[in-house]
Amino acid sequence: MGDTSWQDWPFFSDHHRKLACDLDTWAARELTGLDHANTDDTCRNLVSRLAAGGWLDYATIDPKNAASTLDVRSLCIIRETLARHDGLADFAFAMQGLGSGAISLFGTPAQKDEWLPLVRGGRVLSAFALTEPQSGSDVANITLSATRDGDDYVLDGEKTWISNGGIAGLYVVFARTGEGPGAKGLSAFIVPGDAPGLEIAERLETIAPHPLARLRFAGCRIPAANRIGEGGQGFKIAMSVLDVFRSTVAAAALGFARRALDETIHRVQNRHLFGAPLFDLQMVQGHVADMALDVDSSALLVYRAAWLKDSGAARVSREAAMAKLFSTDHAQSVIDKAVQIHGGDGVRSGHIIERLYREIRALRIYEGASDVQRIIIARQTLAHT
Known part of the structure; x- marks a missing residue:
């Protein structure tokens, strides 16, 4: 494991030190001989393994526990440890947390009850759909639109460089709903991976293979109940x-x-x-x-x-x-x-x-x-x- 003296720093509690040791032991046993050539299947397999090991319990809040929070030190320890063993394992864990993070932090009880057990159990892969072809770090310039139509929203536009794109069953999508200009007019939505009108426009290859895709939303209709938080809070x-x-x-x-x-x-x-x-x-x-x-x-x-x-x-x-x-x-x-x-x-x-x-x-x-x-x-x- 190399140098572990950092675990004695005052940032940590005993349960953090135990987490680091237990995960390192698990990773040394479970993360050997992974097939990085088939990233889709390997990511699915890794998410299942991480769930079976109980590690995905740290990636979201516990919807059954009103006092549950995201422990950022635990998240960092897990990502550091997994990255040291295998980069794709780190990616698989990280996306379960990031992709469902908006639900953990701002979701309704019904949204949490429906989606977080699936994410924690490794039964659904999650994705955080923020970046667009013309707006990467400049989030306020998002143009993908979400138009209210009765009890639904209709999404039109594109997202790109979306991690887990093409294999996710849950996309948290940020779209323009128009409550105000710029950053004040965005909202967040839950979009199931099989939603009609959601298309995988392109799979993207990078120097370190990960599941990535450009997404197209063409009249993608979702219930208004899928909005996370209030309109304009995106x-x-x-x-x-x-x-x-x-x-x-x-x-x-x-x-x-x-x-x-x-x-x-x-x-x-x-x-x-x-x-x-x-x-x-x-x-x-x-x-x-x-x-x-x-x-x-x-x-x-x-x-x-x-x-x-x-x-x-x-x-x-x-x-x-x-x-x-x-x-x-x-x-x-x-x-x-x-x-x-x-x-x-x-x-x-x-x-x-x-x-x-x-x-x-x-x-x-x-x-x-x-x-x-x-x-x-x-x-x-x-x-x-």
Whole structure:
């Protein structure tokens, strides 16, 4: 498992430490030999395994318990641990939480009772349908429309880069309902994967294979009861969900970086150059020191943001943005150093370091690109001075 001293930090309770240990043991047993060539089937299989292991219970609130909340530290520990073992397993877990997050935080009792047990039980895969071809990080410019028609809403437009697109049974879709201009005129809706008028327009391939798709809504009719929250609350709902789950993206990056550091330590201790272990070279020692510094700095930012949210902070936009920006950018640096130290093996197809190199890049884009995080940090900092 590598360095576990971070578990003794005061951010955590004993149940967090037990969670980290238990999940690591489970992952070492269950997440070996996965077929990454067939991402759809593998994701379905991973969601079933995660549900059977009880790990999806952390991804949503418990609809039977009125006091249930999302524990962000647990979410981060799970994503960090899964990412360290297998990036697709992290993806499968993350989307069950993110995709249903709006229901956990803002859903009616009926919506929670209908959907959250299906998500927790791994019987339905979920998706968070926010991004559009002309509006990625600029959520206020969403154009997909939801027009009220009696007891229904009719959705028309497109979404793109939707994780679990094509295999999800639950889409939380953000659409323009027109209560006001820009961000004030958006609402959130539950759209079943088999809803008439919902089409998978295109499956999208990336350097690290994940289920992704462009969705088309053509007269997609859903009951008005499928709206989450009040009309015009969509932007607030989306930002609140991201406020919870953005820290977990940073945690996944941290997991990738930890794995790269662990693999590098093993490499430099066991690889010999000029008759001595690779680690004897001062330049290599400098690289390892920089990697360790980046990993610990990321962990401090990740778990500070998670601890603040769990401690009752209404918003942690600044802290979550700092965690995501630093952890994803510096995980890229850590993994790049690992590639260099591994030499040819670092770029050999199928090698763990090569896989990490492909996995990390997308994290600097989704749920708010790095430069967008800088804008958030700057605005929040100026607002508090």
